[in-house]
Amino acid sequence: MSTFTSKTSISKPINEVYSFLADFNNHQQLMPDTIQEWVSDADEASFSIPNMAKLLLKIDSRTTDEEIVIVPAAKAPFDLKLKWSLSFNNNHTDVLxxxxxxxxMMLRMLASGPLQKLADHETQSLNTILS
Known part of the structure; x- marks a missing residue:
């Protein structure tokens, strides 16, 4: 299992950050411009990554003001789990x-850089949108 993480801190109450992330409709704003064919509702999103794959993701679980877990809703090119973890400290929300x-091994060589960039892009976008 390969793990890619990115952290940010947002000067907003945890419930505001959680409410934004708990609705999959908001996640399009976090994605890079290269993402195409985005379709979503509160619980699922489908989109395509040019020259790579089409993905259908769903929110698997929500723990209010703590965590949101996202998994594939249909067969993906590889097993995948996305997790947003939240904690509130000194007037700001820490997001992992x-x-x-x-x-x-072959996919790791090809996908590690883009997956880390995706993680970093999503947390930076979240910070920009909610700050």
Whole structure:
């Protein structure tokens, strides 16, 4: 299992950050411009990554003001789990975004850089949107 993480701190109450992340419709704003064909509702999103794959993801679990877990809703090119973990400290919300991916050696060489960039892009976008 390969794990990619990115952290940020947002000067907002934890319930505001959680409410934004708990609705999959908001996640399009966190994605890079290269993501295409985005379709979502509160619980699921489908989109395509040019020259790679089309993904259908769903929110698997929500723990109010703590965690949101996202998994594939249909067969993905590899096993994948995305997790947003939240904690509130001294008037700001700490956010940890984790991507766990079951990558073969070949995929690890090809996908590690883009997956880390995706994790970093999503936390930076979240910080920009909510700050």
């Amino acid at each position: 975004f984790t991507i766990d991916a079951e990558l073969s």
